[in-house]
Amino acid sequence: MSTVLLERRGAYAVITLNRPDKLNALNGELLQTLADVLTDVGADTTIHAVVVTGAGQKAFAAGADIGELHQQDAFGGRLFAERGQRVFNMIERLGKPVIAAVNGFALGGGCELAMACHMRFASEQAQFGQPEINLGIIPGYGGTQRLPRLVGQAKALELILAGDRINAQEALQIGLVNRLYPHAEVLAQTEAFAASLAAKAPLALYACLEATQAASDTSELEGQYIEASVFGRTCGTSDFKEGTAAFLEKRQPVFSGR
């Protein structure tokens, strides 16, 4: 059985991390398979939104595989971190909205994977944390960068320095999570949301992600420059003409992705 499952469900896809007996810990094989799956999904023009979740009832992902981690030295550790960063950057830059359905533990690399997704919907039973400090290391899959951007420097440092787990309610309060659902509903609700996004104009979805990413990557003025040029690009699409015509004609738009 593959360590990552891909199911196409109409216009969206569900990616499932599939090592439930190891709480979906992210080993090298899983990361490579995830990269391959993301390459396929990115190139598939029939998929317009993606859900990422974990197999089993306990975990989204309990972090990098500590057995593999234990083997690293200073140089290997750097490569180990860069590999994870590369795969998670593929999620952030997929060009389609990616929503994490966090169905349990999201610790270490699991929390970093959830943060690389564009949104996080969580089970009320989920737990989040960056416990790397307790292993004598720091978060290495983008956590030191994405966590402060999401929750602010002080809260990020509290989580990274103390290494404690927080529950789903606290994760919601600090802005780490978008929405909470009862455990049994989180995947279905996340899929329903993904389906609703997948029905929108795909080029506009892509443009939203591209322009919003600039808010993390650039100064505000440079970001506004990018926003205006991306906005202009969307005005050149058939879907823009269709969306505005449909509004004026009081009907539902039919988007073609062009």
Ligand code: COA
């Ligand atoms: N890497 C490798 N294996 C892991 C793992 C990880 N990050 N997290 C869990 N596992 C494995 C356990 O070793 C165990 O395997 P085994 O059954 O062969 O012994 C299995 O998953 C179940 O985990 P277990 O610890 O028995 O479950 P639990 O419910 O008692 O505890 C956690 C759950 C999440 C609190 C605990 O597994 C944990 O602390 N995991 C590590 C979290 C972490 O530090 N992540 C950051 C890594 S950089």
